């Protein structure tokens with residue numbers, strides 16, 4: 001078998017992402033008050049009010065937020081035009097995005113939707129051109145994979161030595177993101193970011209004190225390795241190119257008055273962590289139907305993780321074999337949930353930030 005490639009970052013296509021990520025929509029909806037505050041604080045420009053949605057995936061989860069944002073702008077100026085640019089990586093399913101946005105915002109007059117396939121690790125907009133930037137659940141993806149994990153698939157469960165290069169990469173990436181956004185924002189502009197984090201209690205996506213989703217990923221993938229279904233090299237090549245920053249790590253460039261981010265004019269106006277409960281586990285708590293819970297819950301994990309497991313498999317394997325292995329993996333996880341459902345939950349753990357650019 002040949003060596004592994006780095007999996008590309010990609011959600012599942014054709015609306016599967018937003019159809020199976022109700023929780024991500026709840027997270028975005030809970031950022032609406034911060035967006036409304038931001039709209040009130042921003043000086044209205046001469047022309048259209050310009051908005052960016054960084055890492056928008058198929059656009060379905062942020063439709064409610066953008067409708068609320070347009071309403072907040074219109075409360076200040078009833079005739080104000082709004083231009084929204086959805087951004088994501090170039091191989092994102094932009095066709096589905098355009099369909100979702102036409103369906104969800106197409107009936108709102110004076111709203112103009114665009115898309116950009118430029119990474120948020122690059123400049124996306126002309127200088128000083130943006131009033132408001134929003135991002136939901138996207139900036140935990142790193143610009144590169146800085147290391148490997150021997151027995152985990154996510155750095156949050158790596159050893160201290162394995163985590164160190166991920167932490168360093170995340171700090172550098174955070175500064176890169178902020179400096180590009182500082183250049184794009186108009187004076188007095190605002191960023192509203194809802195980013196995955198590791199909170200003050202040590203909780204993170206899929207671990208809020210009970211079963212640990214990332215440990216379960218490693219367990220079921222490890223069982224395929226131990227059974228000889230996948231190779232040790234394939235297991236070791238399975239690493240989420242992600243990092244969940246702590247509040248201190250998010251705050252660091254703002255707390256240092258001499259940091260490049262502060263010198264670029266950015267200030268942290270609001271910062272708090274919040275847990276958004278897993279809607280599937282909440283439904284199970286009422287219904288107590290373990291099989292139905294497992295059948296609904298595992299697809300939400302699959303919507304954002306599948307590409308990483310699939311991409312770590314040796315490309316020399318026929319595609320059908322790779323698909324079958326990934327199916328086997330999620331089927332085992334689903335059977336595990338169905339057999340012992342209590343404690344499984346993909347609660348979302350976020351750091352919500354409002355960042356302002358000097359006027």
Ligand SMILES: C[S@@+](CC[C@H](N)C(=O)[O-])C[C@H]1O[C@@H](n2cnc3c(N)ncnc32)[C@H](O)[C@@H]1O
Pocket residue numbers: 009010011021024025028054055056057058061062087088089092118119120121135136137138139141143304
């Ligand atoms: C979990 S989805 C979140 C989608 C949506 N914002 C939400 O909250 O439901 C993360 C998105 O971030 C995108 N992403 C990851 N790295 C990115 C980058 N460097 N630049 C732009 N988008 C990126 C992924 O392609 C994916 O569509």
